[in-house]
Amino acid sequence: MPEQISGRARLRGDCARCFGLCCVALPFTASADFAVSKPAGQPCRNLGGDHRCGIHTELRQRGFGGCTVYDCFGAGQQVSQVTFGGRDWRTGSREDARRMFDVFPVVRQLHELLWYLTEALGLPAARPVHAELRTLLETTEELTRRTPGELVALDVAAHRQTVNVLLLRTSELARAGVHGRKKDRRGADLMGARLRGADLRGASLRGAYLIAADLTGADLRDTDLIGADLRDADLTDADLTGALFLTQPQVDAARGGAGTRLPGSVTHPVHWAAAAL
Template identity: 65%
Template structure:
């Protein structure tokens, strides 16, 4: 593990485990609460609050092994950061919306709020592992504790929460974290220049590019060619990796990368990943 990711392993690893989806402890909330429209990612239209036709009585997906083949690729790239089990087992005490239909509407509305809070917990937990940002670890810890506290609010209080305002506070600190981590790479000779935050890099040819320390926050990397690119220390928070080709790319020390982003991309066995993330199963079907 590099010097940029030194941390108290047991604490961080435990925190990250609680931010991973446990579908067996969730009442199929992403399959019922969220809407989607017929597109390249979804084979059908579904309204918010309408259970997916593939959702079984035990809250499992009836076509889970064949989602991509059946046109439900969007389901395979979604990640709730553990919000599903939190809402199901903690916020609503294990009472599912089928047994208590009167709670369904509120449960479905609380779920996306909790998902945002859990996403913030993921980023804050990672920020605390980054040694170049140790001067602000105290502030990061305070915001982490506050965000965790918010996840334990009652359903009514969660629905009244100004998530956007809290997210803005967290983002300001995450941005400062990013600046501190990437400072050592700033203006380094030979580094590929990009347009920075929110860059439109759809379909861009970045094969073999040296993107160490690049600011790619919110960048549109849809279908970009990033084969063998070096993305160490690059800030990838919110970057759109749909169909981005990252075969052979080095993302080992990239910051704020999520499992959902990897799931949306095309990688292979040669793609180097951060230790906290896993290689998507569908990558095995993608050639070299």
């Protein structure tokens, strides 16, 4: 079975094989997440000549917490090493650099979709749609291998919608095995909500706004969390075992601790342990 179907290793950022694209291509605005503003295409002031962050171990302390919750899903090395064949934006032409910065966000979206599709294919309950999922995964994989010009012209939103329809069906199949009435809070405004100890098992929280919500001890097993905004949500002692489509950036943006139970596809953020000290 091809690696893109059987595993997720290539869908994890490998900064050693990237030219610091997320530190250059993307814009950010001075806020609680970023100490300064930067336009797209301009290198971050903390980016070194070796394409490494000069304050990587102090990002949160220096006001760049937004950087610690970003994940390119492996798009950085894909664009750097495959799409542009190892050409560095610093040494290539200005046109190459501009095109590379335009391509990076497109490939990042495609790689995020690959992450979701790969997870969906690993769900036994989604077997009825495995063939369709595999076809969409292979189509998405093919899109990532296109030329820079083709990638820039790609209607990613339309492709995302096609994938989303199947992911929604996958979610329904996976959550159907959870007994009892399942809450549907898709896109709900739950900012700051008091959900301590809430039974949300098998619920749909797709695209829900859970910013600063208190989910301490909540049961989020088998819950669909695709696109849910978990910034500063308290996941202390919450159980997210088997949570559907949960990504590392979502977990990194939340608060939690050693008692937070997570799916095997994500890990406990280092800053959770530091906050407990």
